[in-house]
Amino acid sequence: MSGLVPETMQKVAHAAVGPRQGDKLKDLAHSTKDMTAEGRLTTDYGVKQSTADDWLKVVTKDQTGPMLLEDPFARERIMRFDHERIPERVVHARGSGAFGKFKVFDSIQDLTIAPVLTDTSRETPVFVRFSTVLGSRGSADTVRDVRGFAVKFYTQEGNWDIVGNDIPVFFIQDAIKFPDIIHAGKPEPHNEVPQAQSAHNNFWDFQFNHSEATHMFMWTMSDRGIPRSYRMMQGFGVNTYTLVNAKGERHFVKFTWTPELGVHSLVWDEALKLAGQDPDFHRKDLWEAIASGAFPKWKFGIQAIPEADEHKFDFDILDATKVWPEDLVPTRYIGEMELNRNVDEFFTQTEQIAFCTSHVVPGIGFSDDPLLVGRNFSYFDTQISRLGINFQELPINRPVCPVMNFNRDGAMRHAITRGTVNYWPNRFEACPPATHEEGAYVEYAQKVAGIKARMRSNKFKEHFSQAQLFWNSMSPIEKQHIIKALSFELDHCEDLLVYTRMIQRLADIDLNLAQTVAVAVGGESPKEGRSNPGRRAPALSQHEFPGKPTIQARRVAILIADGYDQVAYDAAYAALSSAMATPLVVGPKRSKITAANGANSTQPHHHLEGLRSTMVDALLIPGGTQSIETLSKNGRALHWVREAFGHLKVIGATGEAIGFVEKAISLPSVVVSSDGEAKDSYGVVTVKELRPESLKEVVEIAKGATGFMEKFFYEIAQHRCWERELAGLSDAVAY
Numbered sequence: 125m126s127g128l129v130p131e132t133m134q135k136v137a138h139a140a141v142g143p144r145q146g147d148k149l150k151d152l153a154h155s156t157k158d159m160t161a162e163g164r165l166t167t168d169y170g171v172k173q174s175t176a177d178d179w180l181k182v183v184t185k186d187q188t189g190p191m192l193l194e195d196p197f198a199r200e201r202i203m204r205f206d207h208e209r210i211p212e213r214v215v216h217a218r219g220s221g222a223f224g225k226f227k228v229f230d231s232i233q234d235l236t237i238a239p240v241l242t243d244t245s246r247e248t249p250v251f252v253r254f255s256t257v258l259g260s261r262g263s264a265d266t267v268r269d270v271r272g273f274a275v276k277f278y279t280q281e282g283n284w285d286i287v288g289n290d291i292p293v294f295f296i297q298d299a300i301k302f303p304d305i306i307h308a309g310k311p312e313p314h315n316e317v318p319q320a321q322s323a324h325n326n327f328w329d330f331q332f333n334h335s336e337a338t339h340m341f342m343w344t345m346s347d348r349g350i351p352r353s354y355r356m357m358q359g360f361g362v363n364t365y366t367l368v369n370a371k372g373e374r375h376f377v378k379f380t381w382t383p384e385l386g387v388h389s390l391v392w393d394e395a396l397k398l399a400g401q402d403p404d405f406h407r408k409d410l411w412e413a414i415a416s417g418a419f420p421k422w423k424f425g426i427q428a429i430p431e432a433d434e435h436k437f438d439f440d441i442l443d444a445t446k447v448w449p450e451d452l453v454p455t456r457y458i459g460e461m462e463l464n465r466n467v468d469e470f471f472t473q474t475e476q477i478a479f480c481t482s483h484v485v486p487g488i489g490f491s492d493d494p495l496l497v498g499r500n501f502s503y504f505d506t507q508i509s510r511l512g513i514n515f516q517e518l519p520i521n522r523p524v525c526p527v528m529n530f531n532r533d534g535a536m537r538h539a540i541t542r543g544t545v546n547y548w549p550n551r552f553e554a555c556p557p558a559t560h561e562e563g564a565y566v567e568y569a570q571k572v573a574g575i576k577a578r579m580r581s582n583k584f585k586e587h588f589s590q591a592q593l594f595w596n597s598m599s600p601i602e603k604q605h606i607i608k609a610l611s612f613e614l615d616h617c618e619d620l621l622v623y624t625r626m627i628q629r630l631a632d633i634d635l636n637l638a639q640t641v642a643v644a645v646g647g648e649s650p651k652e653g654r655s656n657p658g659r660r661a662p663a664l665s666q667h668e669f670p671g672k673p674t675i676q677a678r679r680v681a682i683l684i685a686d687g688y689d690q691v692a693y694d695a696a697y698a699a700l701s702s703a704m705a706t707p708l709v710v711g712p713k714r715s716k717i718t719a720a721n722g723a724n725s726t727q728p729h730h731h732l733e734g735l736r737s738t739m740v741d742a743l744l745i746p747g748g749t750q751s752i753e754t755l756s757k758n759g760r761a762l763h764w765v766r767e768a769f770g771h772l773k774v775i776g777a778t779g780e781a782i783g784f785v786e787k788a789i790s791l792p793s794v795v796v797s798s799d800g801e802a803k804d805s806y807g808v809v810t811v812k813e814l815r816p817e818s819l820k821e822v823v824e825i826a827k828g829a830t831g832f833m834e835k836f837f838y839e840i841a842q843h844r845c846w847e848r849e850l851a852g853l854s855d856a857v858a859y
């Protein structure tokens with residue numbers, strides 16, 4: 125990926141957002157300082173330092189003698205450095221985050237008293253951290269894994285955290301199993317291999333031994349496990365929470381985020397290559413989009429079930445391995461979140477943010493979901509070892525509303541609380557508890573009856589119906605991807621027992637699925653499978669969320685060499701820029717490239733080795749006899765086209781470039797233009813002779829458009845050309 129957007133641009137984008145009442149950024153300003161040329165280098169205790177380069181030593185012009193331990197400046201620098209690292213998160217160690225705002229547009233006063241969800245005039249600052257689960261802090265972004273989607277709302281009633289994932293269900297039902305699923309998924313204990321992968325014996329051994337994980341592993345094997353961008357993922361609170369309204373009525377709820385840009389994924393070969401070619405792919409994508417003003421947005425949805433209906437479903441609504449199908453419980457979209465500011469410093473913001481599912485505000489509560497209750501304990505506990513007992517005082521974590529209580533002391537305590545008492549009740553009545561009217565959190569008076577036992581209730585014992593529901597709801601292309609993903613993963617398990625048992629398990633979902641994977645992986649093919657009643661829930665397919673048709677913040681490479689067609693190049697560059705896409709000019713070299721007319725030239729952003737086709741969303745090749753001759757003789761250039769074709773990306777070509785594309789892919793079924801009429805064949809968009817209407821700067825994205833640029837933009841907005849894969853064309857090209 126190219127360099128990050130310059131700081132100046134970021135400032136422009138930030139200025140556009142402007143200051144807001146109650147903004148978390150204002151609160152952070154107290155703890156933020158700028159590096160300037162006016163400031164002088166000092167020690168941590170404030171004394172100016174004369175040099176940062178030389179340790180105090182016994183030295184002459186000709187002789188270097190011993191270094192002196194007496195040098196306090198040098199000692200401070202080294203010792204301070206020695207202790208720079210803190211433990212990485214025990215899970216979700218790799219992540220990146222941003223600031224933004226949340227606004228509710230459809231008050232749910234009928235369900236809750238929480239103003240963050242009822243006051244439509246309110247804008248609540250948020251910080252969101254996206255992450256992978258299994259890899260360590262330095263692992264690659266594009267691995268197959270669940271993505272974390274954690275949102276901290278800095279509400280005026282205190283912090284509320286929704287600590288969710290991009291997948292609506294979880295592997296386990298009971299929090300006591302969390303250490304097991306994580307140990308099994310992380311690198312194996314004897315040799316710490318593999319990093320950030322589920323493709324190994326232990327992960328799949330766990331899956332077989334826990335039939336409750338069947339639904340979730342189908343999600344991770346689907347395209348949801350390899351998102352194109354954090355900006356193009358749904359987010360789910362996963363667990364069942366509760367809302368309580370002014371009448372004291374309680375509803376069970378699930379929370380959902382749906383991205384404006386739609387839900388889109390990488391293809392697997394691309395994800396594998398990116399892990400090496402650009403391990404920060406997702407991190408940079410989010411940063412660049414926000415810095416350039418293409419702020420990602422999500423609609424916030426809730427599914428609500430009245431308390432009285434808790435037992436009306438054939439699954440337990442407290443079981444985190446189950447979704448609430450939308451035909452039974454529709455999603456009501458009530459708010460919107462926008463991310464509009466990058467962090468100023470990664471460590472003090474993205475790394476030190478501490479999410480806890482136990483952070484809820486009045487009107488929002490927990491349920492008896494046995495995963496959630498364990499989580500409520502675990503997050504607070506882990507922050508104590510990761511950040512220390514005073515983690516809530518860190519600037520990124522402190523609430524924007526007043527905090528006052530009798531919690532005291534502990535390592536790195538910051539707040540100085542005046543007064544002679546630190547207990548309640550006290551003779552001064554200092555810091556009394558709040559009443560309900562004053563906004564105190566009052567627990568819902570839930571009636572509880574039962575016996576103490578280590579067991580699960582009956583509905584928790586059914587583990588396959590929703591795995592089947594998910595499989596049945598996939599589009600044909602999504603099914604193909606799941607088959608390929610399972611075939612890849614099980615191929616990486618050398619233990620015969622692991623992969624043969626897993627193939628048997630797949631027959632609990634679908635016999636044909638199990639048999640197809642068995643052929644690929646080499647296991648025994650099952651003869652019988654569990655019966656599948658064929659129920660579907662369309663909203664489980666990510667193709668149900670195409671998003672708004674836009675090419676904003678998409679990266680489009682323009683491939684040129686000396687002698688390129690200036691007119692086609694200029695038109696494409698101008699149109700892409702005005703649509704807020706990112707045109708990236710790529711040539712065989714990064715030094716100046718001269719146009720066919722000899723008068724114009726351009727300096728490419730990258731050369732063909734530096735940027736790879738994996739790092740862009742689409743590819744455009746303007747004509748120009750000499751340029752195309754050069755590119756046609758360049759193996760890397762040919763590979764660029766083949767790889768983009770294999771990864772189902774849109775390829776645009778004008779004039780002589782059409783012959784180059786034909787040579788690269790050599791597939792007669794891809795039809796190209798031979799005159800002034802633009803052709804779109806399996807996402808290869810061509811026009812032989814450019815007409816004036818194709819040179820428009822502002823291009824409308826609409827289906828059925830006739831112009832070259834319109835067709836090209838329309839295809840980019842679709843993300844990938846699935847027809848190409850369905851027709852077997854991408855498999856026919858070596859890439």
Ligand code: HEM
Pocket residue numbers: 212213214215216219253254255271272273274287288289294298299300302361362363444477478479495498499502503506507510
């Ligand atoms: C519904 C299932 C779960 C979801 C959606 C989920 C989600 C997440 C997310 C998004 C993070 C990263 C937060 C960040 O960005 O800082 C995280 C971290 C973590 N999760 Fe979970 N998790 C789940 C289950 C569990 C369970 C069952 C436990 C333990 C009983 C657990 C323990 C942890 C811990 C210890 C961390 C590290 C927190 C930190 O150091 O900041 N999670 N989880």
